[in-house]
Amino acid sequence: MIKANPRLPTQVKLVEVGPRDGLQNESVAIDASTKVELVDRLTDAGLSYIETGSFVSPKWVPQMATSSDVFAQIRRNPKVTYAALTPNLQGLQAAIAAGADEVAIFGAASQSFSQKNINCSIDESLERFHDVVELAKQHDLKIRGYVSCVLGCPYEGDIAPEKVAEVARALFAMGCYEISLGDTIGVGTPHKVQEMLVAVNKYIPMDKLAVHFHDTYGQALANIYTALNMGISVIDSSVAGLGGCPYAKGASGNVATEDVVYLLDGLGIDHGINFDLLLKAGWFISDKLERPAISKVSNAMRAK
Numbered sequence: 001m002i003k004a005n006p007r008l009p010t011q012v013k014l015v016e017v018g019p020r021d022g023l024q025n026e027s028v029a030i031d032a033s034t035k036v037e038l039v040d041r042l043t044d045a046g047l048s049y050i051e052t053g054s055f056v057s058p059k060w061v062p063q064m065a066t067s068s069d070v071f072a073q074i075r076r077n078p079k080v081t082y083a084a085l086t087p088n089l090q091g092l093q094a095a096i097a098a099g100a101d102e103v104a105i106f107g108a109a110s111q112s113f114s115q116k117n118i119n120c121s122i123d124e125s126l127e128r129f130h131d132v133v134e135l136a137k138q139h140d141l142k143i144r145g146y147v148s149c150v151l152g153c154p155y156e157g158d159i160a161p162e163k164v165a166e167v168a169r170a171l172f173a174m175g176c177y178e179i180s181l182g183d184t185i186g187v188g189t190p191h192k193v194q195e196m197l198v199a200v201n202k203y204i205p206m207d208k209l210a211v212h213f214h215d216t217y218g219q220a221l222a223n224i225y226t227a228l229n230m231g232i233s234v235i236d237s238s239v240a241g242l243g244g245c246p247y248a249k250g251a252s253g254n255v256a257t258e259d260v261v262y263l264l265d266g267l268g269i270d271h272g273i274n275f276d277l278l279l280k281a282g283w284f285i286s287d288k289l290e291r292p293a294i295s296k297v298s299n300a301m302r303a304k
């Protein structure tokens with residue numbers, strides 16, 4: 001028996017982004033009750049962190065307009081964190097009213113993506129986030145930070161690792177307890193991931209970083225394996241591989257939670273997920289969307 005690689009973590013936390021990142025780009029309106037059932041199923045499957053919705057402008061992302069209803073109707077497990085994305089004070093106030101356990105602010109390492117996604121420059125976004133963080137702290141809410149386009153931008157192409165490090169550092173200094181590094185358009189490959197993580201790690205310890213890969217070019221699992229080997233132990237993923245960003249044309253879904261769990265099982269890394277219930281949650285939402293999951297593992301298991 002080959003010994004486990006000592007550099008790999010023994011335990012990984014999965015941040016389930018399916019109900020938010022996964023569904024935000026769906027063009028057909030999905031009713032709140034379907035989203036609620038998805039979140040409840042993910043809770044039952046053992047996910048400890050579920051990004052349940054976002055409080056953004058309904059004109060910009062109509063699919064998330066039902067987030068308050070979803071938060072009101074989910075069956076909460078006190079051990080689970082039900083989180084929401086909040087771009088500004090208005091969003092934060094709505095998230096507080098809805099009872100979100102945690103919030104996330106989301107910036108970008110690309111000037112053009114920042115403008116398209118949240119209608120302001122990177123510097124303006126950091127100023128805005130500062131106010132959000134201050135109010136969240138007053139409410140004892142933990143804040144997660146996202147940096148998008150860490151390995152490429154749909155408008156600008158390559159992004160310098162130093163730029164990613166600069167934005168991540170600013171969010172961390174502001175008070176985000178963890179920074180999730182997003183390959184929004186899924187163009188990254190392992191060496192680029194390494195370079196980017198080394199740059200960010202100059203300012204932020206690995207145990208305060210998470211990775212958020214989209215699988216557009218089929219590189220997500222290779223990138224995750226690279227990140228695990230570098231000491232990352234928090235991974236964002238989306239049940240059934242749902243997802244795509246409305247402001248990143250051609251970007252496909254997040255890496256599927258099912259695929260990540262299968263990888264972790266093969267590496268002997270603990271994750272706390274009930275694989276069978278996770279698969280069923282993925283099949284539930286895939287049936288609702290009337291298409292197969294974007295997950296090789298999910299589809300292979302369903303075909304058995």
Ligand SMILES: CC(C)(COP(=O)([O-])OP(=O)([O-])OC[C@H]1O[C@@H](n2cnc3c(N)ncnc32)[C@H](O)[C@@H]1OP(=O)([O-])[O-])[C@@H](O)C(=O)NCCC(=O)NCCSC(=O)C[C@@](C)(O)CC(=O)[O-]
Nearest residue numbers: 055056057060087090091106117118119146148182184245
């Ligand atoms: C940031 C804004 C609001 C700026 O949008 P804006 O138009 O500049 O905002 P504004 O402050 O000028 O307000 C304009 C209108 O929006 C309303 N408004 C203003 N704020 C809110 C709010 N929070 N909730 C509800 N409504 C809001 C506000 O009330 C007003 O309404 P009106 O008077 O015209 O009727 C807009 O650009 C927006 O909502 N963007 C969100 C885009 C988004 O959600 N993108 C997807 C998430 S990011 C992502 O997926 C990437 C990630 C995180 O997963 C990681 C990765 O993969 O890289």
